[in-house]
Amino acid sequence: MMIHPVQLFDVESSTFTYILVADDEQSAVIIDPVERHWERDLAHLERLGLRLAYVLETHAHADHVTSAGKLRQLTGALAAAPAGCGIAPAELQLNDGDLIRFGADDTITVLHTPGHTAGSVSYVWRGNVFTGDTLLIDGCGRTDFQSGSADALYDSVVGKLFTLPEATRVWPGHDYKGQSVSTIGWEKRHNARLARRSKEDFVVLMAALNLPRPRLIDIAVPANQNLGLPHGA
């Protein structure tokens, strides 16, 4: 049985938010919620009669502001964030191999997958992996700012994510082409940046991308390190 999350989209930043429903059909977690959609996401939980157990962040985003703090305030959920991302107010500071339990019988496994940022993690749940900006469909996150490292990203993807079962569904943090989901097997064989490429080649490729600085980075990163709440809140 293929268990899917609900995938929600923010058109402005092309960001995916995910809602994972526990086997008991009563509890849920949300991954990478976006500030401007907090009402949409709360209404979604209400319509489906779900109690929010955790708000999870894959990293401190540079391109949009999270609603994690707001959702925590409004629902009583706990916030969980990677230990290496400087997101101090999160109750759970996550490290590689940590388990997050929710509902009657659901477990999320934390994988530390640095590269896009030094603290970035991926989350594994029931044959799905939520890769944030580490592994995208047919691509990967940039590695040129915010403690990024092409060398580390290569090891995270090729040495860690690509060792998951091939049928594992890959749910990325962004997509810019309307794509929704991929699999580890497909990305191992076809990913334009990472399939069958040496680490040396990958590092050269990433260094040559010459991307513009994210427009919102100076606002978004400090805000996200405070779960999207005003500092002092």
Place this chain on the structure above:
Amino acid sequence: MMIHPVQLFDVESSTFTYILVADDEQSAVIIDPVERHWERDLAHLERLGLRLAYVLETHAHADHVTSAGKLRQLTGALAAAPAGCGIAPAELQLNDGDLIRFGADDTITVLHTPGHTAGSVSYVWRGNVFTGDTLLIDGCGRTDFQSGSADALYDSVVGKLFTLPEATRVWPGHDYKGQSVSTIGWEKRHNARLARRSKEDFVVLMAALNLPRPRLIDIAVPANQNLGLPHGA
């Protein structure tokens, strides 16, 4: 266990396309695919290693062109459409209560839900209902053209869809507010047009909407009655 479809979105027409994966994790059906996304949707099936068994239409759309014919040609899937929609080339002409089987152990039940158009159907699968333009989240499809009838739509929603189990997830054919999914129970209690409203009130409400004629209707409906293929193809 809450089984979800994959929900894909067309930004131009705010149309949802759904991919339903069978329990065997090898077969799939697609509901209401959009012409301009046929490559995206084929790539999706390929990445997940899925064989397309059927292309399903909920009705002959007036606001976008289907890729049903193209997907049928390229995959060998069969096309299935409501008998009352004039979609002549579809192999399966569906009537109320028909069952569509796919994969090793999956069944879709057809519900005839006229009102948006006289032929419109909804599809029920594993605790989910795909309502096309009959029932939307907190709304409903228009009933003022293409053999629409507010009277019939009311009976379809209140007399038929609202008798499904309350936890049934409602996956609409469109959403204009970023919403993704609702439930029968929530719509029964809160739907702005249909919850706790008499048929007489509803008919008056719908007659007063005074909506503009869909821009693409004269192109889209004839095209969709030929599965989106050029006539003569």
